[in-house]
Amino acid sequence: MSEDARFGLSRTVTLPGPLRLDGGVLLSPVDIAYETYGTLAPDGGNAILVCHALTGDHHLASNHPRTGKPGWWTRMVGPSKPIDTDKYLVICANVLGSCLGSSGPATINPATGKPWAMAFPVITIRDMVRAQAMLLDHLGIARLFAVVGGSMGGMQALSWAATFPERVAAAVVIASAARHSAQNIAFHEVGRQAIMADHRWRGGDYYHDSDPPASGLAVARMAAHITYLSEAGLTAKFGRRLQARDAKTFGFDADFQVESYLRHQGLSFVDRFDANSYLYITRALDYFDLAEEHGGTLANAFRGDTRFCLVSFDTDWLYPTSESRTIVHALNAAGAPASFVELSSPFGHDAFLLESPELDRVIGGFLQNGTPR
């Protein structure tokens, strides 16, 4: 493990598998792109797995090798940060189904020598977690000091505790939910239909030329992006302010700043994300229902001795506080140790990625309390 001690070591491992998926398919091989930060303690007891959100990647706290941009959670992860890489070995892996290094529709199907495209098997959040468990086996990490994630990352943290309770001492679940609501599914279905409506999608077979369904993917991203922000946040940031020319054009250009902003969100997204991966990962999210996986009773998902920390944000309407409360009630019913805090933020769901000293304190404190050393 000595190599992993370097800060932000990025690599991809190809594991032979097979990985048995919830859909019944055996996937083999399984590529997993991941980064590690810090050093594994001699007793192996200081590993923290951070799980990323829908469109995230494993470049957690180091600069992105291609864009040069800082990792997506540098605020939280690093030396003397709340997830302190001087104390913990921190691991972040690109999720199964994604397009940023791990196996997904854009990777090669060994049976054909061509990209899987829509022949890639439909995956679940639990399948993502199983792939991560294979990675930990490969890294020789038997048990996690903690698994930490926001949004879809929080669902993976929940699924880790439910699927491998003996391997998770603590789980931090931020701005997340134990299931996707009808409204969540509806927004994702809009995104999927936008992608499939793009004539360049071609049933997912678009990898052979450089003409992906970028317009549809941009629309999908725009719709989703609205759900990441609060109405109050949008009003504060943009309101009805017009673009620089400061007059309505009586046309269909982006007159309002919020239009221009959304268009930019859509356009910049298609440069970094694969449309088919967007289909697969939104499907995994929609399928997620931890209670259903446990006989319809959420408390049954929590039978280990994992301790939990839950955080929600008061303006998050994608995964509102009520969803976290549902989890807390189930944890209480299961007798699992759980702390819960609703933080105040104007930024809606996106708050978990933004500057938040309170969130830093909550996570830092929770991890600190579990540190036996």
Add this chain to the structure above:
Amino acid sequence: MSEDARFGLSRTVTLPGPLRLDGGVLLSPVDIAYETYGTLAPDGGNAILVCHALTGDHHLASNHPRTGKPGWWTRMVGPSKPIDTDKYLVICANVLGSCLGSSGPATINPATGKPWAMAFPVITIRDMVRAQAMLLDHLGIARLFAVVGGSMGGMQALSWAATFPERVAAAVVIASAARHSAQNIAFHEVGRQAIMADHRWRGGDYYHDSDPPASGLAVARMAAHITYLSEAGLTAKFGRRLQARDAKTFGFDADFQVESYLRHQGLSFVDRFDANSYLYITRALDYFDLAEEHGGTLANAFRGDTRFCLVSFDTDWLYPTSESRTIVHALNAAGAPASFVELSSPFGHDAFLLESPELDRVIGGFLQNGTPR
């Protein structure tokens, strides 16, 4: 006016105009499709104009001539109904920019002999109201006993009172707002981009063949439809229930009932609505800001002696109660008589179109109180 006395008389008038639009263009001629119900009183004082919402039409209370379906507000309008066609002459006109009989992008541009398409001038809510005023002139109606509308219809009612205060005795504004918020604009921009991303949109020039941008329009409708329903309403109606086969397919068919429902909403919409009209009317909504039209102070919009009735629904997150309160505060500041009630409903924005005895009572009572006879 004797002909108009028949119930649900539907016709289209071509007015020479010109109609001076907010964008500076003179539109001529102006087609207006409308229906009337009831009989104009000898003193002309019993006319009620009902204004429809984004995708509505003038088939208010009679069966649609093509589909045979009941009018969209038969619940509210008819003999002995809250808007009582035995007492009032009720008028409903298809809005300017629409595709259901009134002038819009699908109608013929007299300069070219071809459909206007995107050469149709961008219009505003106030332009819709001006066209309606031309219709009333044509019908010989000097002053409205009331103007009534929900959603975009409520905006027209507000704009009527602000633009022609001497012609409006009373205004009923249901589930509406005095301006479009940043989030409202954002959702509309998603819809517009979905339409424009459809390769069959072709810059709006798709009228010559039978291949309109149906996929893009369906996606636009799906995204908008989510905003018409509450999260709780979606959960109650669909939750995470699967389709009849009652098992996940691990594929991309509509596994969940909510997906199937949304897809149906999108697909059925494209049969009855024109994509370019959707662009134009959403633009008119986004441009709507009654305060801005009156020096930045909403109270300045209300200088007549119109009396107002405002109704909001507690689960409406498209035009939430706070938007109605903003209007009420402005009316109070202007010294205008105003009543306001927030009704409780699980159905979100759509509640104004659904069975609601409370809404019936509020509207019936408000109109009754104004009846001098």
